[in-house]
Amino acid sequence: MQTLKDMAAYIGENYDLLLIYTGQHLLMVVCGVFLALIVGTLLGIVCARFKKAAPFILAIANIIQIIPSLALLAILMVYFGLGFYTVVAGLFLYSLLPIIRNTYVGLDQVDQSLIEAGHGIGMTYFQLLLKVQLPLAMPFIMAGLRIAAVIAVGVATIAPFVGGDGLGREIFSGINSRNDMRIFVGAIPASLLAIIADLVLGRMERKMKYTTKPKTS
Amino acid sequence: MIRFEKVYKRYADGFQALKDINLDLEAGKIHVFIGPSGCGKSTTMKHINRLITPTEGKVFIDGEDITAVNPVQLRRKIGYVIQNIGLFPHMTIAENVAVVPRLLKWDEIKIQNKVNELLSLVNLPPETYRNRFPGELSGGQQQRVGVIRALAAEPDIILMDEPFSALDPISREQLQDELTNLQENIQKTIVFVTHDMDEAIKIADNIVLMKAGEVIQVGTPEQILRHPANDFVKEFIGKKRLVEHRENTMFTNFDEGVPSVREVMIDKPVTAAPQRGLASSLNLMEQRRVDSLIVVDKHRKLLGYAPILNVLGHISDETKVLADVMQSFTFSVKPEDPFTAALEYMGQNNAPYVPVVNEENILVGAVTRGSIVRLMSEVYPVIEEVL
Ligand SMILES: Nc1ncnc2c1ncn2[C@@H]1O[C@H](COP(=O)(O)OP(=O)(O)OP(=O)(O)O)[C@@H](O)[C@H]1O
Numbered sequence: 001m002q003t004l005k006d007m008a009a010y011i012g013e014n015y016d017l018l019l020i021y022t023g024q025h026l027l028m029v030v031c032g033v034f035l036a037l038i039v040g041t042l043l044g045i046v047c048a049r050f051k052k053a054a055p056f057i058l059a060i061a062n063i064i065q066i067i068p069s070l071a072l073l074a075i076l077m078v079y080f081g082l083g084f085y086t087v088v089a090g091l092f093l094y095s096l097l098p099i100i101r102n103t104y105v106g107l108d109q110v111d112q113s114l115i116e117a118g119h120g121i122g123m124t125y126f127q128l129l130l131k132v133q134l135p136l137a138m139p140f141i142m143a144g145l146r147i148a149a150v151i152a153v154g155v156a157t158i159a160p161f162v163g164g165d166g167l168g169r170e171i172f173s174g175i176n177s178r179n180d181m182r183i184f185v186g187a188i189p190a191s192l193l194a195i196i197a198d199l200v201l202g203r204m205e206r207k208m209k210y211t212t213k214p215k216t217s
Numbered sequence: 218m219i220r221f222e223k224v225y226k227r228y229a230d231g232f233q234a235l236k237d238i239n240l241d242l243e244a245g246k247i248h249v250f251i252g253p254s255g256c257g258k259s260t261t262m263k264h265i266n267r268l269i270t271p272t273e274g275k276v277f278i279d280g281e282d283i284t285a286v287n288p289v290q291l292r293r294k295i296g297y298v299i300q301n302i303g304l305f306p307h308m309t310i311a312e313n314v315a316v317v318p319r320l321l322k323w324d325e326i327k328i329q330n331k332v333n334e335l336l337s338l339v340n341l342p343p344e345t346y347r348n349r350f351p352g353e354l355s356g357g358q359q360q361r362v363g364v365i366r367a368l369a370a371e372p373d374i375i376l377m378d379e380p381f382s383a384l385d386p387i388s389r390e391q392l393q394d395e396l397t398n399l400q401e402n403i404q405k406t407i408v409f410v411t412h413d414m415d416e417a418i419k420i421a422d423n424i425v426l427m428k429a430g431e432v433i434q435v436g437t438p439e440q441i442l443r444h445p446a447n448d449f450v451k452e453f454i455g456k457k458r459l460v461e462h463r464e465n466t467m468f469t470n471f472d473e474g475v476p477s478v479r480e481v482m483i484d485k486p487v488t489a490a491p492q493r494g495l496a497s498s499l500n501l502m503e504q505r506r507v508d509s510l511i512v513v514d515k516h517r518k519l520l521g522y523a524p525i526l527n528v529l530g531h532i533s534d535e536t537k538v539l540a541d542v543m544q545s546f547t548f549s550v551k552p553e554d555p556f557t558a559a560l561e562y563m564g565q566n567n568a569p570y571v572p573v574v575n576e577e578n579i580l581v582g583a584v585t586r587g588s589i590v591r592l593m594s595e596v597y598p599v600i601e602e603v604l
Pocket residue numbers: 228229230232234253254255256257258259260261300412
């Protein structure tokens with residue numbers, strides 16, 4: 001009870017700083033995941049178009065995913081130096097796999113008859129991609145994005161190790177000063193961010209589902 | 218005109234799908250490709266819009282070798298209804314229909330007018346259906362949209378791959394009628410794939426009968442029915458007919474003797490109660506297109522018949538009812554009688570029909586000229602030996 005009161009008081013005094021941390025956290029995640037969305041979708045399209053290239057691209061993305069996050073950030077730090085860019089690069093790399101894989105699966109599952117219909121009525125490859133395949137793969141791509149965002153929110157909490165900002169700062173201060181309350185004050189908003197991202201993107205995903213199954217009436 | 222010249226198709230896996238296809242498909246006609254599943258109907262059709270390129274041979278449209286035309290441009294000028302409808306589920310009905318005109322960069326107003334016109338054409342009121350998604354339509358409605366999508370850009374050639382296959386028999390017949398009516402107005406070159414002989418006979422100007430990658434016979438429905446080229450064609454026509462026969466248990470034992478009246482009669486002749494007024498009787502006759510009514514009481518006991526002339530003769534007298542103008546039958550038959558009894562009477566007395574009654578004089582049907590004609594066509598199907 002006492003701790004809760006303390007926590008409320010602490011948040012009351014430092015809410016401006018916490019807001020800044022949350023903002024920084026979000027910014028890193030959004031930048032990293034957004035870049036991954038662009039590059040990952042493109043790579044997913046390449047996978048779907050050139051089936052032979054798919055195993056290689058997916059294998060590389062898989063390997064990146066396997067590297068422990070702290071190690072990955074440390075390696076990146078060697079190239080990008082301390083701070084924001086290293087974190088964004090790390091989040092970007094981490095987000096690639098789910099997005100590539102889901103784009104690939106999403107494009108691949110588009111009903112072959114729709115692709116034939118598109119070709120048959122005179123769409124070019126790009127028209128087919130933009131007007132038919134991508135819209136129909138959207139729920140899958142959104143699912144990949146959702147997974148990537150949730151992972152990225154978590155990974156971003158270790159940003160301070162490589163000189164980054166965000167809610168991780170608060171958590172680290174808590175660890176350094178042996179102050180449990182500050183750990184919670186950093187960890188809870190980070191978890192909330194992950195949950196919100198999951199809910200919002202999940203809802204968008206469901207909105208994008210379509211079916212041609214005729215009405216049974 | 219579409220022309221196939223010595224077209225062979227071998228698929229990548231080595232399967233020889235088409236062998237020496239030579240066809241001349243006249244412009245403005247409905248050409249139906251028919252044959253058993255896997256015989257190469259779709260493969261042949263897809264050569265026309267270059268979804269498939271021949272391994273050997275050439276395809277010409279209006280004398281031009283289609284390999285000389287950009288495939289995308291070519292396809293935009295050819296309507297295509299694919300075997301599985303293929304409506305885009307993420308687009309509204311209006312957007313689906315407008316796809317090709319948009320690719321062709323038509324003026325937006327023209328596109329919308331066209332969409333509305335086509336939707337009305339197939340009895341899908343635009344106000345109701347424009348903004349629905351394909352998933353909100355029944356299978357039959359989806360197939361209609363699939364068909365008009367192929368018409369939207371006003372192509373001269375339309376390819377339809379089993380467009381009505383997913384439908385129940387009633388919607389199917391309805392769409393066949395719509396298509397033939399439509400064709401009277403638009404006069405397109407339509408290539409239509411089916412494996413339903415009845416459908417082919419109903420809509421085709423020209424039938425192309427295929428088997429195992431080869432064209433077996435080409436001709437009008439009449440020619441193919443009268444002069445089937447070989448046993449396969451006979452069997453293909455005949456098998457269907459056998460099925461029909463089996464469904465039609467009426468005639469199962471015809472070979473064993475003269476069919477009975479029961480087998481030939483119609484069981485729902487147009488009847489009326491004796492108290493029915495003359496004007497409403499006339500109305501009923503018009504509706505059912507008959508020139509006399511069989512008068513029965515409420516237990517369906519046969520009372521007589523009222524020919525149209527009797528009704529018209531007294532029409533101005535509002536107090537008169539059918540009972541006042543009817544005549545009684547001089548002849549009736551029982552269901553067990555041989556139908557020739559009815560036939561003989563009708564022939565000698567020039568009677569249009571004979572009522573069928575049971576022991577208690579209850580009306581159970583009628584033998585009409587129509588029922589005799591139907592019987593004859595079943596007994597003597599159109600095959601060359603007869604003609
Ligand atoms: N891409 C392909 N590769 C190999 N074989 C194929 C390919 N497409 C079709 N075939 C084969 O070619 C034959 C003809 O196929 P096609 O689709 O033209 O038949 P169809 O007459 O349209 O049959 P259905 O009535 O079942 O649609 C079939 O045996 C089929 O298995």
